[in-house]
Amino acid sequence: MTPIHDFETLVSRLSSDNAARTRVAVVCPADEHTRQAVARAISDGFADCTLYVTPGCDWQADGLAELAGKISVVTLDTPDDAARRAVADVRAGLADVLMKGLINTDNLLRAVLDKTAGLLPPGRVLSHLTAMQVPGRDKLLFFSDAAVIPSPTAAQRIAQAHYVADACRSFGIDEPRIALIHCTEKTSPKFPVTLDYADIIQRAGNGEFGKAVFGGPIDVKAACDAEAAAIKGLTSPVCGNADALIFPDIEAGNVFYKTMTCFCHALTAGTLVGTTAPVVVPSRSDSAAAKFASLAMACLMSRAARD
Amino acid sequence: MTPIHDFETLVSRLSSDNAARTRVAVVCPADEHTRQAVARAISDGFADCTLYVTPGCDWQADGLAELAGKISVVTLDTPDDAARRAVADVRAGLADVLMKGLINTDNLLRAVLDKTAGLLPPGRVLSHLTAMQVPGRDKLLFFSDAAVIPSPTAAQRIAQAHYVADACRSFGIDEPRIALIHCTEKTSPKFPVTLDYADIIQRAGNGEFGKAVFGGPIDVKAACDAEAAAIKGLTSPVCGNADALIFPDIEAGNVFYKTMTCFCHALTAGTLVGTTAPVVVPSRSDSAAAKFASLAMACLMSRAARD
Numbered sequence: 001m002t003p004i005h006d007f008e009t010l011v012s013r014l015s016s017d018n019a020a021r022t023r024v025a026v027v028c029p030a031d032e033h034t035r036q037a038v039a040r041a042i043s044d045g046f047a048d049c050t051l052y053v054t055p056g057c058d059w060q061a062d063g064l065a066e067l068a069g070k071i072s073v074v075t076l077d078t079p080d081d082a083a084r085r086a087v088a089d090v091r092a093g094l095a096d097v098l099m100k101g102l103i104n105t106d107n108l109l110r111a112v113l114d115k116t117a118g119l120l121p122p123g124r125v126l127s128h129l130t131a132m133q134v135p136g137r138d139k140l141l142f143f144s145d146a147a148v149i150p151s152p153t154a155a156q157r158i159a160q161a162h163y164v165a166d167a168c169r170s171f172g173i174d175e176p177r178i179a180l181i182h183c184t185e186k187t188s189p190k191f192p193v194t195l196d197y198a199d200i201i202q203r204a205g206n207g208e209f210g211k212a213v214f215g216g217p218i219d220v221k222a223a224c225d226a227e228a229a230a231i232k233g234l235t236s237p238v239c240g241n242a243d244a245l246i247f248p249d250i251e252a253g254n255v256f257y258k259t260m261t262c263f264c265h266a267l268t269a270g271t272l273v274g275t276t277a278p279v280v281v282p283s284r285s286d287s288a289a290a291k292f293a294s295l296a297m298a299c300l301m302s303r304a305a306r307d
Numbered sequence: 308m309t310p311i312h313d314f315e316t317l318v319s320r321l322s323s324d325n326a327a328r329t330r331v332a333v334v335c336p337a338d339e340h341t342r343q344a345v346a347r348a349i350s351d352g353f354a355d356c357t358l359y360v361t362p363g364c365d366w367q368a369d370g371l372a373e374l375a376g377k378i379s380v381v382t383l384d385t386p387d388d389a390a391r392r393a394v395a396d397v398r399a400g401l402a403d404v405l406m407k408g409l410i411n412t413d414n415l416l417r418a419v420l421d422k423t424a425g426l427l428p429p430g431r432v433l434s435h436l437t438a439m440q441v442p443g444r445d446k447l448l449f450f451s452d453a454a455v456i457p458s459p460t461a462a463q464r465i466a467q468a469h470y471v472a473d474a475c476r477s478f479g480i481d482e483p484r485i486a487l488i489h490c491t492e493k494t495s496p497k498f499p500v501t502l503d504y505a506d507i508i509q510r511a512g513n514g515e516f517g518k519a520v521f522g523g524p525i526d527v528k529a530a531c532d533a534e535a536a537a538i539k540g541l542t543s544p545v546c547g548n549a550d551a552l553i554f555p556d557i558e559a560g561n562v563f564y565k566t567m568t569c570f571c572h573a574l575t576a577g578t579l580v581g582t583t584a585p586v587v588v589p590s591r592s593d594s595a596a597a598k599f600a601s602l603a604m605a606c607l608m609s610r611a612a613r614d
Contacts, residue, residue: 134570146490150498183453183561191457193558220565221592228569231592251500252558254490256566258528262535263441264570285528285538 003172004300005139007267007293010171014046014299021048022299025086025095028053028079030102034282035062037291038099042067046299050074050095052082079103083111087119090277096302099280099295112272112279119275125149125159126274128281129167131297132260133267141224142168142176142244146253147281148272154196157246161200163273164244165212170304179223179242180216181252185234187217193248213237220245220256269293271301278302310479311607312446314574314600317478321353321606328355329606332393332402335386336371337364337409341589344599345406346370349377353606357381357402359389386410390418394426397584403609406587406602419579419586426582432456432466433581435588436474438604439567440574448531449475449483449551453560454588455579461503464553468507470580471551472519477611486530486549487523488559492541494524500555520544527552527563576600578608585609 004010014022024047029035039062041047050072053059059073076082083103089095098119100108112119113126120126128147131140144160145152152160161178168176180197187194194217204214215223215238222229226240247253260266268290272279278298282291311317321329331354336342346369348354357379360366366380383389390410396402405426407415419426420433427433435454438447451467452459459467468485475483487504494501501524511521522530522545529536533547554560567573575597579586585605589598 137570181558181562183557220562221569222565225569228592247562248558250490251488251555252562255488255527255554255559255562258526259563259566260570262528262532263444263567263573266570285535 001172003139003174007133007140007269007296010293010296010300011044011046014296014303015044017046017303019303021046022097022302023047023095024049024097024099024295024299025089026051026099026101027082027086027108028057028101028103029059029064030057032062033286033288033291034099034101035059035064036288037295039063039067040292041295041299042070047295050086050089052076052086054079054082080107080111083108084114084117087111087114088117090119091117095277096306097278097280097295097298098275099298100282105281105283108281112275119277119279121276124274125156126272127156127160127163128270129163129273130257130268130270131167131171131293132269133293134260135265139243140171141242142171143253143256144244144246145250146247146257147250147270149250151249154199157193157196157200158203159274160246161204161209161214164246165209166304167273167301168212168243169210170301173243175211175213176243177238177241178212178214178244178246179218179238180214181220181223181245181247182217183219185217185219185222185232191217193217215239267293269297271298273301308479310446310481314440314447314576314603317600317603317607318351318353321603321610322351324353324610326610328353329404329609330354330402331356331404331406331602331606332359332396333357333406333408334359334389334393334415335361335364335408335410336366339369340593340595340598341406341408342366342369342371343595344602346374347599348602348606349374354602357393357396359383359393361386361389387414387418390415391421391424394418394421395424397426398424402584403613404585404587404602404605405582406605407589412588412590415588419582426584426586428583431581432463433579434463434467434470435577436470436580437564437575437577438474438478438600439576440600441567442572446550447478448549449478450560450563451551451553452557453554453564454557454577457557459556461506464500464503464507465510466581467553468511468516468521471553472516473611474580474608475519475550476517477608480550482518482520483550484545484548485519485521485551485553486525486545487521488527488530488552488554489524490526492524492526492529492539498524500524522546574600576604578605580608
């Protein structure tokens with residue numbers, strides 16, 4: 001598989017895949033951007049969608065009426081009921097991807113994280129993964145974690161390393177270059193995160209994360225700009241050419257996410273990982289394009305996990 | 308004073324100021340970019356420079372030979388001696404700004420932070436302040452701290468708030484809007500930084516930081532993009548229109564700095580603050596333009612502190 005380096009290629013790859021379409025459970029598609037994203041995924045032929053709605057939800061707006069013949073609709077009393085039922089259907093193998101519409105994230109997550117009826121197996125780490133398309137850059141940039149784990153433990157960082165490596169490979173990046181981000185290049189007990197990074201690099205050397213190259217601690221610029229890395233005298237294969245970044249904590253990850261979308265016009269796709277199926281949890285301020293890209297990313301990752 | 312919204316205006320303001328030129332002590336100007344920055348500051352008429360060099364330092368290159376009549380040179384045996392002597396001269400009131408050339412930052416800082424002979428009064432907080440010129444943005448963006456304090460205490464955050472407010476006002480921003488950055492808008496004990504922020508906002512309301520508006524916790528995008536703030540329903544005067552950002556820790560600040568320079572072609576100026584005189588400590592990878600902008604920023608701040 002040749003690598004997928006932009007969202008347009010991602011969509012055409014999904015649409016041209018002769019395998020069965022990905023089955024998506026959409027909770028409360030009561031906002032325009034979610035409906036637009038769902039309509040496009042159906043039109044593009046890569047998703048079959050079931051909508052979990054509450055009475056009065058105008059799910060037929062924004063192009064969905066024309067696609068009604070291809071849509072299943074389940075009506076529940078409340079958004080919480082809709083979330084629980086959608087999760088139950090994913091658990092039962094009736095859907096491959098869960099997507100949030102206009103429901104409070106905390107309410108959806110309560111159903112997703114329910115210990116007996118949810119989607120997170122015991123001991124698994126829930127994290128968030130973003131793929132970013134940056135104007136002027138010739139490939140996607142993956143990163144973790146801008147949204148879920150405030151301050152990762154060593155075990156959580158190892159889980160993030162797995163998720164990021166797996167996601168890159170599902171996009172056809174045969175041997176992803178993954179940069180472990182820190183403000184300096186020094187490994188020092190003064191910054192415990194750098195000790196976690198050293199452990200990850202050792203594990204990577206032992207093949208624990210599959211085919212992938214990890215490097216760091218390294219700063220964002222040295223990871224993404226070969227000239228900056230050269231000035232610092234850095235030579236790791238990750239330098240200047242990273243496919244993915246793992247941030248030390250949610251503050252750093254969130255600053256990267258918000259800075260790139262605010263100042264660099266980056267388009268993002270994001271999904272929760274660690275669950276038995278990808279869970280798309282866009283934020284209110286995400287555009288229809290971002291919600292659609294997130295859904296497409298989740299569909300690809302679901303197919304890759306199945307293969 | 309009308310506000311200074313870009314580095315070109317900063318330089319013309321400095322050059323047209325009829326007050327005495329700012330006296331700059333330059334330690335080891337043995338690299339091209341430092342010499343170019345110094346040459347331009349002298350040519351533009353806003354700085355008088357004393358160079359602290361070691362034997363063999365080719366300080367006359369890069370345009371400085373032509374300016375030799377306007378330059379004082381002090382030759383010392385070692386870079387450490389040069390650093391100590393430059394610091395001593397600043398202490399003695401013979402220079403207003405200290406600037407690092409090709410000397411290890413740690414070595415320069417050892418002289419700057421020396422308890423009896425340095426530039427940091429007892430009890431003062433050393434921090435780093437950046438001013439950033441972003442293509443497409445109509446004013447500078449100030450922020451703290453991308454380089455010095457790993458994980459600020461509450462007292463260190465208060466010091467940062469003072470430094471940022473003072474710096475903005477020295478650039479003519481009468482009532483700066485200062486955003487306290489965090490990944491969400493919630494104040495919660497789960498994130499102790501948000502409690503520090505609440506305290507800072509209360510102090511700001513009591514006038515502790517002079518004329519300035521503080522807001523937060525808020526994310527980078529809501530602070531800098533009015534539309535993103537509106538979607539989130541935020542209404543503080545800081546939203547979408549921040550003059551300055553204070554980051555929760557060095558990881559977040561450094562990610563912002565590196566992301567903006569790597570992906571957004573931002574031009575930065577930076578200086579250490581908290582010392583009795585601004586200390587310009589560029590990094591090796593800074594361009595001549597960045598070193599010059601840093602020197603100009605430090606000169607302005609020195610003049611503002613004197614007035």
